[in-house]
Amino acid sequence: xxxxxxxxxxxxxxxxxxxxxxxxxxxxxxxxxxxxxxxxxxxxxxxxxxxxxxxxxxxxxxxxxxxxxxxxxxxxxxxxxxxxxxxxxxxxxxxxxxxxxxxxxxxxxxxxxxxxxxxxxxxxxxxxxxxxxxxxxxxxxxxxxxxxxxxxxxxxxxxxxxxxxxxxxxxxxxxxxxxxxxxxxxxxxxxxxxxxxxxxxxxxxxxxxxxxxxxxxxxxxxxxxxxxxxxx
Numbered sequence: 001x002x003x004x005x006x007x008x009x010x011x012x013x014x015x016x017x018x019x020x021x022x023x024x025x026x027x028x029x030x031x032x033x034x035x036x037x038x039x040x041x042x043x044x045x046x047x048x049x050x051x052x053x054x055x056x057x058x059x060x061x062x063x064x065x066x067x068x069x070x071x072x073x074x075x076x077x078x079x080x081x082x083x084x085x086x087x088x089x090x091x092x093x094x095x096x097x098x099x100x101x102x103x104x105x106x107x108x109x110x111x112x113x114x115x116x117x118x119x120x121x122x123x124x125x126x127x128x129x130x131x132x133x134x135x136x137x138x139x140x141x142x143x144x145x146x147x148x149x150x151x152x153x154x155x156x157x158x159x160x161x162x163x164x165x166x167x168x169x170x171x172x173x174x175x176x177x178x179x180x181x182x183x184x185x186x187x188x189x190x191x192x193x194x195x196x197x198x199x200x201x202x203x204x205x206x207x208x209x210x211x212x213x214x215x216x217x218x219x220x221x222x223x224x225x226x227x228x229x230x231x232x
Contacts, residue, residue, distance in 0.1 A: 001183075001201040001221040003231065008175040009118055010168065010200070011149075012186035013129035013136055014049060015208030017111045017227070018143055022104030023097065024049055028060055030096040031089055035077050037064045047212040050188045051162075052130040052155040053097075057090045094132075101135055102142035108207065114227025115148040121231060124175050130155035130162055130190070151175060162190040165198035172200070185227065192219035203230065 014020045021042065029039040040060050048059045064070060065078060065085075077085050118125055125148050129136045133154030140146035151174045155161045158170050172182045179199035184191055187208025195202035196219045203222040204215055216223065224230060 001203075003183075005181060006123065006183045006201070007181040008124040008126070008172075008177040009183045009185060009230075010126045010128045010171050010175075011115075011227075012184075012188075012191050013127055013139065014131060015187035015210075016108075016185060016191075016205055017127075017145060018105050018107050018139060020102075020105040020139070021046055021049070021209070023100050023102065024056065026104050027093055027097040027100045028057070030100075031057070031093040032060075032064060034092045035061075035085070035089060036075060037061075037070060037077065038067065040064060046209055049209050050130065050190050050211065053093065053132060054090060057093050058086050061086060061089050097135060102139050105139070105143070107143050107145070108205075108226070110226030110228035111145070114230055115145065117228065117231050119148055124177070125149050126151035126153065126171050126175055128153050128162070128167055128171050128184075132156050163193035163197075165194050168194050168198035168200055172198070183230075185230070187215070189213065189218035195219065 011017060024045050025042050028045060032039055044063060048056050127140060127149045131154055133156055136154045137152050153167060153171055158167045160166045168184060172179050175182060182200050184195035184200045184202040187205045188210040192202050192204060201221045203224055204218060204220045206215055206223055206225050210218060
């Protein structure tokens with residue numbers, strides 16, 4: 001990959017620009033408390049984030065409902081149709097996340113410097129995340145990052161989410177550059193797989209959330225320890 005060939009950059013949000021794990025854990029535990037279920041462990045949330053709110057809530061809920069102490073308790077949620085429990089949990093999660101968004105999250109070191117340098121280089125920037133767009137836009141505003149991006153797309157912006165290539169292809173169209181000219185920057189295999197399928201070069205950060213798997217095993221052209229390294 002030659003960075004001189006890159007005309008625009010797509011940047012993931014959670015785990016790439018902002019460490020939002022604390023937000024996820026707090027919102028999920030409020031949701032579980034609403035359902036009279038035990039709180040979730042932070043490491044399970046870290047392994048589960050990245051594929052959208054629906055996947056996160058369903059996976060955590062299934063794990064908690066399967067706990068021996070919950071199964072033995074005869075919790076009310078166990079007697080309900082599972083699709084209704086999932087829907088209620090997602091509604092409660094979104095309700096709590098609306099008020100928690102950004103409160104337990106921090107911008108990673110080097111992110112602001114990296115975005116400043118990319119903008120100064122004349123490249124257009126878009127944020128593409130599997131988080132619902134409204135939550136993503138609000139988080140960028142709260143953390144002072146919104147002004148760097150000409151486009152912001154979320155997991156509800158298109159028919160499919162990453163790792164499907166469609167969101168990347170649509171974002172390239174919005175930026176007015178071809179996939180080969182558009183760098184994807186992310187933190188997980190979702191970003192790497194989507195970028196490969198779309199024909200975009202991809203740089204992955206060595207921190208973030210990758211479902212508990214080594215990031216070096218995900219498809220990538222470049223591994224970086226910080227966004228500030230992109231133009232080095």
